[in-house]
Amino acid sequence: MAVALILVLVVLGSILFHILSPWWWTPIASNWGYIDDTLIITFWITGAVFSAVILFMAYCVYRFRHKEGAKAAYQPESKRLEWWLTIVTAVGVAAMLAPGLYVWSQFVTVPDDATEVEVVGQQWQWNYRLPGEDGKLGKSDNRLVTFENPLGIDPEDPAGQDDIVIEAGDLHLPIDKPVKMLLRSIDVLHDFYVPEFRAKMDMVPGMVTYFWFTPTRTGTFEVLCAELCGTGHGYMRGIVAVETEEDYLAWLEGQSTFAELSAPQKLGAAEEAEP
Amino acid sequence: MVDATPRAERDIPPAEVPELELYHPKSWWTTYVFSQDAKVIAIQYSGTAVAIGLVALVLSWLMRLQLGFPGTFDFITPEAYYQFITMHGMIMVIYLLTALFLGGFGNYLIPLMVGARDMVFPYVNMLSFWIYLLAVLVLAASFFAPGGPTGAGWTLYPPQAILGGTPGGQDWGIILMLVSLILFIIGFTMGGLNYAVTVIQGRTRGMTLMRMPLTVWGIFTATVMALLAFPALFVACVMMLFDRVLGTSFFMPALVEMGEQLSYGGGSPILFQHLFWFFGHPEVYIVALPAFGIVSDLISTHARKNIFGYRMMVWAIVIIGALSFIVWAHHMYVSGMHPWFGFFFATTTLIIAVPTAIKVYNWVLTLWRGDIHLTVPMLFALAFIVTFVNGGLTGLFLGNVVVDVPLSDTMFVVAHFHMVMGVAPIMVIFGAIYHWYPKITGRMLEDWMGQFHFWVTFVGSYAIFFPMHYVGLVGVPRRYPEIGEAAFMTAPVDNLNAFISVAALIVGFAQMVFLFNLVWSLRFGKEAGPNPWRATSLEWQTPTTPPPHGNWGDERPVVYRWAYDYSVPGAPEDFIPQNDPWPEKVAARPA
Amino acid sequence: MSVILVFLAVVIGFSFWWLFHQKVMEKPWLEHGVHTALPETDVSGMPTAKVALAVFLAVVGSLFALFASAYFMRMDYSDWQAPPLPRILWVNTAILILASVALSCAVRAAREQRRKMTRLALVTAGLATVVFLAGQVTAWRDLAAGGHYLDMNPANGFFYLMTGVHGLHILGGLVALGRTTVKAWDDNVAAEQLRLGVELCAAYWHFLLLVWLGVFVLLAGWAGDLLALCRQILT
């Protein structure tokens, strides 16, 4: 009796907690509303299954609990029932998988007009690089990383000279423009994660990974690292600001290019070389 | 190869050992310490696993203290926190659950349930335990090594695992961890060969595969999977050890650490992840399948009803075992591997949900029109269903590639895997201990302590891990020693975290009642008799309780039926033991 | 991960085949009684040690299949530079084949209960195997002398690692072979028992020979070439 009651309470409590508690995902700020929709579908289906199974169990416990002289039924199996349950389950699973795969195919297909933005992770800060006027990012390699060239941009590559380098600063993005985030790391695994954008992807040294999204809401959002990267992992935070086109361009004005950043040092090096 | 053995001789089950005096050990040492009796080895395995598991439990308290009340405990630095989660996770998964289910329950139950006198290679079986003990000691030693244990997370992902930015990465921590894992795998392989081959070769007369209790099916399938999957962890560990100690670059790309170019180059961290999860996913089922098997027997026995759809249950176990080798990359959806793999692995992962769901249906259908005795083992079995269904369903979120993207690496994942492979199997372990303790010791565990233990553990664990999903939904990443208040939160999570921590401490202390019960009942428990639950399977039919070395006295039992003849119409009692020839009369045995 | 998947497909296929011969489709609750209670098929007539060896070899096979998988996956990165193949490996291969052949002879002899011949064959196999191991060490030294150290390139790393792990398995086998050889000299040991021991050793050696051939093909770079060819054909 008490057992059945508590099982019912577990189901009710879970549902009530789900509905009433203030803890929920943060309002979305990107085009990935479909992901939220798939999540909702999944919640409905799984919630129904959970309630059905546990309530059924509670009923059994209540109805068939041991009574003096009672005897259990004898039924080794029921082909029909098992087949039906299999089919219903398969349909339910397909109902979650189909939208999931559909949205995933969008997630992995980057639109042609997406601008590239590079994120470079390092223990324990975020760096960014934007293509300059030529719209192209120059080559890079972890072997080229030095104190003066923290992102390892290839100085020989002309495409890299006008790249805008933001070391440990904030990233700004124009609203409603699709961006392809190119993700790189110069030391260990990191993961670029902004809860409002829904998307995330690991950054792997030696590789360039990516995801794409379109920011749909202005504001400043927190970047968190979502892949264990050592002691500072929990404190590896950053800021992404989504702005209107004008604000964005104004911000862009104030940034320096790779050439500008490396020029004074080259000068310094030349001076030093003089006796 | 032609077998020259004459036919008549072959009818004698091969595992029957003619010299019974083998089972009369000579000294105290060979009886209790260097014992080759699977039952003693089982106790040794279990004792060691529980001992190191307690360490993991204490670590979880410390972690929860930090998460619930950040900043209150000065000694829990981020370094310490990462060391705690790593050791906690690794101990729980490998050294506690795997060792307990296979080394503990496998050793105790397989020979008894299939009617064997012992494992087929008792000496190798003994070695297996001692190597396991060594592995545990090496692991424990890392707590005292300079630099402390590794803090790389239980996944040990390179490059971070072997670099200075991670606790233990450039000290002894990671080396000891890898060595301990390698030892564990070697030890396990020795034991695993025994478990598998005993099931294949050691069954007594009449014990066909389809007459075996599901417990044996679960442990057997899990063992075979473990034998095939652990080599992947072995390869990963050896290669990482080479990278760390000998400077190879299997997994290490060119990288700059703290402004300094390291001499590594060209390697692939993703390669490690593939190897790790090729082991890691089957590992989930290595823990789950024995639990599936055991819980089926608990439900059937205490509901006095045959397990519903036995054949389907067997097939499901085997199919889940096979399928679980082609889903590993669902742990790597956001790892940077080629995105097209997502389609394949999401599909295989969700397909596995179908046989798993069938198992759940059959458990609850077994309750239908049963005669349910709400004993403590049964309560734990019910709790298993609740937590397993809950955790299994959240698995559908994480397996469905695009839904995983926002959730992966958040506390949602932590909540999910604790529910499904932490709480659920542990419920089964508790149920199993309450169930078989009378056979092992001859006495019942004290019931009121059991009830108390059950309610606190079940309600408490649910209170810990159900709300934790919502911490993840809010967006809090896992492996963060503190999150504070952040703009993205729809509501601050610190109260919720504090609540979870308090629940964790309460659940933790309830386990002390359980441990006390184990010891107390040894002396003061009710006498159990040979078959207190009136169960059918062979282990309850031993001539002596607790069963001695050799299990069966002079003659091994002969099996006449499957393991689930409960409430058979027309039978004199509501259960018929497997070695009972009813309705035929017992033929007079030749003296 | 293709190699391990193919390997596993074979193992799992075999397991399913075996299961289907174990009445897994039957309804066990219908079979009461003595007649069906004592079916002949409940346990195979194979000696337990052979079954155990088969299971163990599946584990070893899985181990090496995983090494091979890792090898192929790592090979695709640009820094891969295979070391020259030490010539002596050809000789070693021949010697290992010799050991396997000798063990086959030993099995024949043991079945025909010719003790002397069995002893001779066992000792030959043992010696050949020791020479093989010495040869492998020489191969390492040749490589090192040529400046191809372990940590210079992942290909070198795999070379030392895979030959090393293979060598360790051979070394373990030598212990078993040694014990069997001792048995062959002990007249108290029954012919049956000796035969079983010899057969087990032979199976183990044949399997490790097979593994070695696989490793050899891999290290010689032919496997990579083959793979490249396949890819070219496919695209």
Ligand code: HEM
């Ligand atoms: C009352 C019991 C338990 C509590 C309170 C608990 C608590 C925790 C906490 C707080 C974390 C760290 C979360 C984070 O910051 O990422 C964690 C991680 C983990 N736990 Fe538990 N845990 C418990 C039992 C178990 C059990 C039974 C298992 C066995 C499967 C387990 C396996 C793990 C694993 C694998 C990790 C991940 C470690 C990592 O991130 O590297 N835990 N647990």
Ligand SMILES: [Cu+2]
């Ligand atoms: Cu991080």
Ligand SMILES: [Cu+2]
């Ligand atoms: Cu998995």
